[in-house]
Amino acid sequence: MHARADRTLLIPLLLALLMLAAPVSGQQGQEGQGEAASPLEAAITALLAEESDELQAFYAVRGQRPAWTDSRTVTAFAAALHTLDGDGLIPEDYRPDALVAGHRQAHGKEGNVEQQARFDLHASRVLLTALRHLQRGKLDPHDIDPDWEVPIAAPPLDLAAHSRAVDAQRFEQAFAEVRPGYAPYERLRTGLARYRNLERLGGWPGLPARDRALRPGEIDDDVVVLRERLSVIGELELVAVDGVNVPELELEAPDPRHYDERLEAAVRRFQRRHLLEADGIVGARTRAALDVPVDERIDQLRLNLERARWLLHGLPDSFVLVDIAGYQLSYFRPDGEIWRSRIVVGRPYRRTPSLRSEITHLTVNPTWTIPPTILREDVLPAVRQDLGYLWRERIQVLGPSGTPLDPWEVDWERPGNVMLRQAPGPQNALGQVAIRFPNDHMVYLHDTPAQGLFAREQRAFSSGCIRVQGVLEFVQLLFDDTGSDRDIQALIDSGQTRNVRLAERVPVILHYWTVHAAEDGELAFRPDIYQRDEALLHALDRPLAW
Template sequence: MAFLVLVAPLGVFADGTGVAAKPLRPFPMDDVGLAQPLPVPLEDALRASPPRVSALYVRRGGELAWQDRDKVAALVDLLHALDDEGLTPADYRPARLEREAGDALDASVDEAARARFDVLASDTLLRALTHLQRGRLDPGEVYPGWEIPVPPPELDLMAITRALKAGEVQRVLAMARPATDGYDALRRSLARYRNIVRLGGWPLLPVRDTALRPGDVDADVALLRRRLAAIGELEVMAADVAHYPDVALEAPAPHHYDAELVEAVRRFQRRHMLDDDGIVGPRTRAALNVPAAQRLATIRANLERARWLSGTLPDHRVTVDVPGQWLRYRRPDGETWRTRIIVGQPGRPTPVLHSSITHLTLNPTWTVPPTILREDILPQLRRDPGYLAAHEMVALTPQGQRLDPWRIDWWRPGAVMLRQRAGPANPLGQLVLRFPNDHLVYLHDTPSRQLFRRPQRALSSGCIRVEGVIELARMLFEDTGTSRDLMDLIAGGETRNVSLARPVPLALHYWTARVEQGSLPSFRPDIYDRDDPLIAALDRPVVR
C-alpha cells in the first residue's frame, strides 16, 4: 500500500500565509481514494495557493468543496461570526465570496472557473481557521524582540473534510478555536462589552472635589449604580418606583451609598488593581470612566495574545502574570499556589518569555545590572565615591579584581562591575530562582517586603520580586525530588548555587484583561504601553 506525506504550514505571517512546513501523519492513499492525480482544472487553480489548501484537496480526493450555494452561505456566516472572536470579518472578504459564488456556481460556468472559486473559498476558510487558532498577527512585528515561538497550527484536515462533506461549517469553527478556559471567558466578556457599546456605553461620573464615601447621600450615587449595573452588578440598581411600586420598599435608595453598593465598588477596585477601600476617589473614578469601547478593544487585544499562546500553555508549572503582578505555581498534585510579585517599572520592563527554573542561588551577592549602574548608581558615585562602602559594595574588573573607588573616574569608568555582598541589605534577599534568558532577569527575594502591600507594584528594574519566595523554593525542592535541606543551606550563610533535580517550566506573560473563576473581567494597567500598537495592528485592513 502506498503512503502519501502532506505538509501543513508552520505558523503564519501577518497576512496569513505559511512561513514554514512540517510533515503531517502519513496516511494510506486508499483512505482517500486517491488513485489518480487531481483534476487538471483543480491543479491549475492550486498552483498559487499555500500548501495547506492543496493538502485539503488531496485529503478530499480531488473533490471540490464549495459547489453548493447553501455551503457557501454557511461559510459566509462563519466569517461574519469571527467578529465574536475579536477578529474582523472584513479581512476575509465575505462579500467577495458571495459575489463570486453567484457567478462561479452558474450552470453555464466551466470547470476551471468553478475550481478557481472553490480554491478561493477553501483558502479563505483555512486562513480564517489559522488566524483563529494561532492569531492573525505576527507577534514579532507588533512587539520587537518577541521571544515565544507561535506554535504551528493544528488543523485536523480529515475532520475538516468530513465536516465540510456534511455541511457542518460552524463545527469547523469550533475545531480551530483555542481550547482554553481563559480564551472562552474572554470571548464571553467580548460579547458582554460589545453589547454595552451597542447600547451607548455607561454613564460617566463627573469630576468632583470630594470623594464619594460609604454612607454618603449624593446624586452621583445613582450614576455609580448605573455604571456598575452596566457590567453585571445588577443587585446595586435601584428600582424605579413608578414602574415597580410593589418592590420599592426592598430596593436600595438610589442616592444612598449603602453597604451593598460599597461591596460592589470594592469588587470593582480589586478587579482594577486599586485600593479596595470602597471610596470613589480620583483613581477609582478614572477607572470607572474608561469608555466601554476602550475596554472592548483591550479584550480584543488579549484574545489575540491568547491565540499566540494557545499551543504553549499547559506545560508551564510557574506562570508570571506581569501586568496582574502575581505568580502562580501549579504543583504536580494539582494544588495551585499563588502569590504577589513586584515587576519592572515603565522603561525597565519585565520581558515576556518561556524558560525553565534550573537552579537557586542562596545568600546571593548582587552584581549591579548595566541599566541600574548607568541610570541609578553612577550619578551617586560621581557625587561621592563613598557611596559604595556605605552600601557594602565593591568595584571590580571584569576578571574579578578589586578596584579602589577613589581612583576611578566615575564620569568615564570603563569596564567596571559593582557587587554588593550577601546580607540583610542585599536587594536579592536570601535567595534567587534562576532560569536561562538573555535579559539577566530572575525571580528573587527582597528585604523591602512592605512593597507587596501596594495594589500596583511595577517598581523593579525588570527582575521579579516574589512574596514568599522561600516557600516557593521549598515546594520546588519537594516536587522535583531535590534532596537538600533548604533552610539549613540558607542558615549556613554561604553564597552557593543549588541545582534542581529537574527543571521546572516557567512562563512570563502579559495580560491586560483576564477573567478568573467565572467572574467579571479584570482590567490591569498596560504598564509598558503594549495594547495600543496591538489594537492598531488588528484594526489595520489586510491588503490582499
C-alpha cells in the same frame, strides 16, 4: 518579471490542454487508476502548483476534489465566518458576502472551469486562514513586540478533519476544534459577548465632572449615577420595592443619593478588580476607570483574546506563569494545585519581557553584579554624590578581570569598565534566593528586602526582573515537586553562595495580559503599564490583504 509573466500566460494553456485530455465525466481510466479526473479537478491540480504547501496538502487529502461547488456549502461557510466576531476577530476580513457572490459568478451561466477552480482555491484559502487565526492568532507577535520570546507552538491543522467538515457543512464545529482549549480563553469569549450585549443596551453612564473625590457617607446627586454605573456591570444589584403590591407595608426607601456601606463595598470590589487602591473613595484614578466607555473595554477584550491565541497551546501540566500586567505569579503544580503570589515587575521604562523558558537552577545567598543600565542610571549618580553609599550597601568595586579595586582610586566621573558587586545578605537586592532560567534579557525571579512594595496594588517598580512575595515557600515547592531533595532554609542558613540545580526543569512563561477572566467569570481590567494595547489593537484591526 519575465518568468512570472510567462507562468501567468502558461496556466490557461495548461488548463486548456488538461481539459481537452480529460475523459468524459464518469468514464473509467486505465485498469487500477479508478475514475478519471473531471475538468474541474484537472484545473484545480494545475493551479495548485503555484499555491502554498498547506493548500496543496488540503486538496491532497481530498484527492483533488473541489470543495465549494455546492452553493449551500458556501452559504453555510459565510454564515460561520460571521460568528468569528465572538473571538474578537473581524468577519469582514474574510469577506463572507464576497464568497457567496463569487460562487454565484463562477458557477453561473457566464462562469467557466478556470473561474470555478480559482474560486475553489480561494474559498479553501479563506477557510485555512480563518482556522489558523482562531488557532494561533491573526498576527505575528514578533511584529508587535520586538522583545517577544515566546514560541507559538500550535499543532498543525487536521486537514482531513477540516475537509470532512466542509463536506458536512460543519464549519462552527471546525472552528471550535481549533480554538485554544483552555478555560481562560472561553472566559474571555464569554466576557466579550457580555460586554457586546451591554453595548447594545446603551453601555453605561459617565460620571459627572467634579473637583473633589466622592467619599463614603456623602449625600450627593452624583451617587445616583455611580449606583447606575456599577449596577450595569453587576458590581451592585439594584433592589426595587413595589409598594403597590404591599400597600400595608410602609417602607421607607433608602436615599439613592446616600453613599452607603453597600455602595462602598461595590466600589472597593471594582477598585480591586482594576488594580486600584481599594479605599472606597472615588478619586481621579477610580473615576477614570469607571469612565472608560464600553467600546474600549470590548477592544481590550478582543486584543487579549489575540494574546491568548498566541500563548494557549501545548501548555505542560505543571509550569510557572508570570502575569506581568496583573502582578501575579501562578505555579501550576503537578498535583493540580495552584500556588499564587504577588510580584513586582519592571518599570515602564525597564519593561519585563514576554518569554518562555525553563527554570534550571537557583542561587542561594546570591551576590548581585549590578547591570550596566542600573549602574549608569541609578548607582553611579549615588556614588558620585556620596562614596559612603558603597559601604552602606556592601558593594565591592571590581576591575574588568574581577580584581578588587580601591574605591578611592577610581575616577567616578569616568570609571571605565568597573563592575560593582553587592555582597550576599539580607539587604542584597536579590534577597536570599534568585531563580534562574535561560533568556536573552538576563531576567529572573528573586527575593527582595523591599517587602513593603507587595502591599501596593500596582507594582511596576523593578528594573526588569521579577520579585516574588513568599519566594522561599515557592522555592521549597519547586524542590519538592521536582524530587530535588533540598531544604531551602538549611541552604540559606549555611551562609554560602551557591548554585543549586533542580532535578527536573520547570517551564516558565512570562506574559502580558490587560484583562483577566477569573474562575467565576468576573473580568479584571488592568492598566496598560507598558502601553502595548494600542499598537496591538491597531494591527488587529488592519484589514487583511488577499
